[in-house]
Amino acid sequence: MSDFENDYRHAKPGQSGPGIVDYLDLETKDQTYLDATELVLNMGPQHPSTHGVLRVILKLDGEKVLGTECVIGYLHRGVEKIAENRTYAMFNPYVDRMDYVAAVSNGLGYCEAVEKLLNAEAPPRAQYIRVILTELCRIASHQVWLGTHALDIGALTPLFYCFRDREEILKIFEKYCGARLTTHAFRIGGCIYEAYDGFEQDCLKFCEHFLPKLNEYEELLTTNRIWVRRTKGVGILKPEDCIALGVTGPVLRASGVKWDLRKAQPYEAYKNFEFEIPTGVNGDTYDRYLVRIEEMRQSVRIIRQAVEGLPTGPIMAKIPKVLKPPVGEIYHSIEAPKGELGYFIVSDGSTQPYRVRVRPPSFVNLQALDKMVRGLLVADVVAVIGTLDIVLGEVDR
């Protein structure tokens, strides 16, 4: 297996493309691909462990994976085309439907991007409420990841413990904005719902109720020899490959790159909270597991600081009822649970955005699947898809 990066690094401008064909093109190859030894296995799109409608074509030599090709687009709903026919406020609910597991952070990204276009700033109280809800949504997203990831590797029970604790978060969302999953909690310019009276107590009760439960997840998995053997050294991604493939989020941090948009380019009220960024050492599935578990603890820390420091005051900035942002374009990105979620919005001065481009973390992280999975076994492909934590609603948009 020729090494990946020295191929493309030395591709001289004249030379046609890198040495190895990175993209596995089955049909148009001249020599027939399917000699006797290879078995082409079609995993998905209705496969129990592909986290939605992802189809992975595996080229197997016995159990070993020679190469993969991801076929996506089964859940493509044309969100960017919808955006061009809706006003800025109307497009807000559609954003929740992309990464439906972490809907709140999608909404936060979109509202902040439009606020940057409008040159408006959410008032401090709204910023704090937004940070609390986004961190709760990060914990909920990591819990769904842990549950399904453990289920793919065979441990049936963590899923139910994760979902029981996630229920508390969904109750807080329901009390706050009326919906559990596609919350549509924020509006452009701040929050529309005032924090309901038991809000602080519920968040604090969740925080100290959740930490011992998190230790139980660790007791079930972290030292379990079968779990360690199934995840250590599987799907290794070196830091320079991560950066080259544009991988972001916990996958990047597990490879040792200490980079988190909440610290690198702080947005909202993240600058006045202190929390660490957990990083891994050798970038395998076990490190990604540890990084995400530690991230949940850091989120609890942030929520505690935010709830204590919740300022009083208005929750909605002064913006016109009919939004007509000035002509121009901006790119704004936030640290979603899966990685860097970016919005590139071009406005032509009318009430409807001229172009909204969403940079989804899962779409770019999924590209790294082929590099991580070469030479592993079929059972590991399932573990690697789980550790990438992709959500197909976001991959296909």
Add this chain to the structure above:
Amino acid sequence: MLDAITNYLHSNATPGEAGSMLWATIYILIIVIGISLAVIAMNWLERKILAHMQIRLGPMRVGPHGLLQPFADALKLLIKEDIIPENADKLVFWSAPVVVTMTAFTTFLVVPFGREHAVTDMNIGILFMLGVSSLGVLGIIMAGWSSNSHYPLMGSLRSSAQMVSYEIAMGLAIVCAVLMTSLQTGTGTLSMIGIVEAQAQQQTWFIFKMFPLGFLAFAIFAIAMVAETNRAPFDLPEAESELVAGFHTEYSGFRWSLFFLAEYAAMLAVSSIAVTLWLGGWMRPFPNWLNGGAWGLAFSFFPALTLFVLAGLCLLGAVRMPKIPQMKIQTAGLTMFGLLLGFIGLVLLAPGVRERVQDIYWFVVKVAFFMYLYIWYRGTFPRYRFDQLMKVGWKVLLPTGLGVLIATALWGLMPQISSSVARGLGVLP
């Protein structure tokens, strides 16, 4: 004709030994029905216990607390259409489940539920059980091969490799136990009833014999038996996440339920081997330490006691059932079930019955404990990858098995070795 029937009742030998074919068939029928009942109970227990471990309630709708769920499943499987894939190998496809179920049931021929409660007492009992249970692999390969599609093929190849490699570890552990039977009498025995009697003579269960070794052999067997039946951490062949459903993907309806039946029967068989060899088969705990008449009497009440406890649980459940019209039938059903259990408990109190049922009860309780272990493993452990599974089998269990075997042999021969060494050194004449 009549005395042919009655004279067996006076002899205290197994029907096979006593040569009365009639009673042997009756025993076989009892065992087959017993196993099916056990599988039905196991189906319900597995779903409920696994559910409660996962903080959910499990089946609650079909009958009170889901008690009729196994019957509903069985009915569904019988009614469901039995599809044979179109270019599957018809004969092999049809016969695979038959082979698997046949092997699973024949192993119960030699399982000793009591001193004389076994279909027959072969002198090569344990060897027979191992041989027949390894035939099950053949059925699985036939099933995988004849379904003519990727996933079953990979599933069946995997499970055959797994079973073969864990049978060796099982064999070694069993040889250690058989070695221990020869300590007192000088000649070991392969017959299951003989092994239990050897434990009775040596007045200790083999699990506690020569402390670390007996337990180690038992531990090796416990791990190997879980792998043998493709369960819990080793359930790779039907790992849902990769191979969709392993070797029985293409089966449906009654044929699939045969596989299901065979899997549970194999679990029961392998646990009964473990119970017979290491946990003293039908012997009640502390047979000689607490052997006074009073203790004997006290222990003999245990069967009735457990049934009364179960009946109490059912009645408690019925009382706590919500008082709404839809639930009326379910409460009635549960109370009836509770009363039935109570009645059986009463029957077991009768002195005549109490002695006879003693052995069977203790054997069944020990096997039930193993069944609970299976479910507990399934609820907790992730799944081994295939190569790791083979590594554990070959690189961990096999060497320790050999080590334990050699150590048991040395320990057993210690008196002779020391005397011959002493004679060699001239200490003894």
Add this chain to the structure above:
Amino acid sequence: MSLSPLIRKILLVDLVKGLKVTFKYQPPSEAVTEQYPLERPVIYERYRGQPRLKVDPESGHSMCIVCNLCALACPEQLIVVKGERNPVTKRKEPVSWSYDLSRCMFCGLCAEACSTGALELSQDYEMALYSREGMVLDQAALERGPEPVQYVK
């Protein structure tokens, strides 16, 4: 008790810890299942469920003044309101309402845009129906709220 890692490995300490956790959660009191038709979930006050058109208690007329702001605000354009001026009260009365529930995503923008607070999302979540046409609610259905349809063979 810190045993050396080797002994912990041999005595399967890590596996036993996992077993302990699952054993602890066995009693039925830990179960969180909610048996739906008998035990109903707790619905909170701000829940966004089936839209409801409020009726002015004294006069019995609908509070909707056909200002059409909700139809404008809805991203899916699924509200169509027609009304005409009632000569007596000089107020506009809604004549025909059509709210296509099958395309509604319960985002709540219509309730926010409604100037008189007539249209709001209620806490009903049982909206199952047997016909797609039944999903298009008219004024009466909006005012009455959902009646779950009993399945009849």
Add this chain to the structure above:
Amino acid sequence: MPDESKDPKPISPESSAPASAAEAGTPTASTPKSAEPVKTSAAPATADSASNPAAPTSEGKPAAPAAAAKPTAPPAKPTPKPEGPKPEPWDSDLVRKLKAQYGSGIKEASTYVGQKYLVVDSSIVYEILLRMHDDELFDYCVDITAVHYPKREQQFDVVYVLYSFHNNERVRVKTQIQEGETLRSAFSIWPTANWLEREVFDMFGISFDEHPGLKRILLPDGWKGHPLRKDYPILQQDQEWVQINLGIESGQ
């Protein structure tokens, strides 16, 4: 398995544009028209900063009270809306170096609301990207996307968003290309460009040469047309695909 609803629910023109919103007093918020929003102002400012952006802020907005949320500001007469932020020229040693070397190639280098971007001629974009990657340590290509301006003579804007971990800086490099013009693929600089460029090809029809496998990524292979173009006929395209493959009249 044909993909389910490929296109968003098109806004059927007859259901929108309510009859009379006049007497409600609020100006007719421009109702979402059919797929092709009529652009009132000339090409948006970013294309050519010469023509000042015709800020279409209609003054006639009375101080209508804020929406149902608590009226935050007292209904004083809002001061005339401040003119939107202008892209100011951005001057740094990077820009000077590039201008020194490529001169007219760099059409514009300015910041808008604090975000730096370069507008570069399409012929030299590959070298600039390679330089940005090797010399300026922009080692993370965040995103590659395109914007379609049918009225302009160079129809497409291809946007590269770059970020450098080293000096925590984000820059956007934009080029303008005609219909049918191709660009050199950035795959040999950043492998992440593989799928990003495939999506731009899928949605806009801009092809990149030397791309390892330029094929549609989100839409089925036989799909005709590129959806994110402004002149993309939603209704006709949707029915055609459904009629051919499913044989039913229309997907709606």
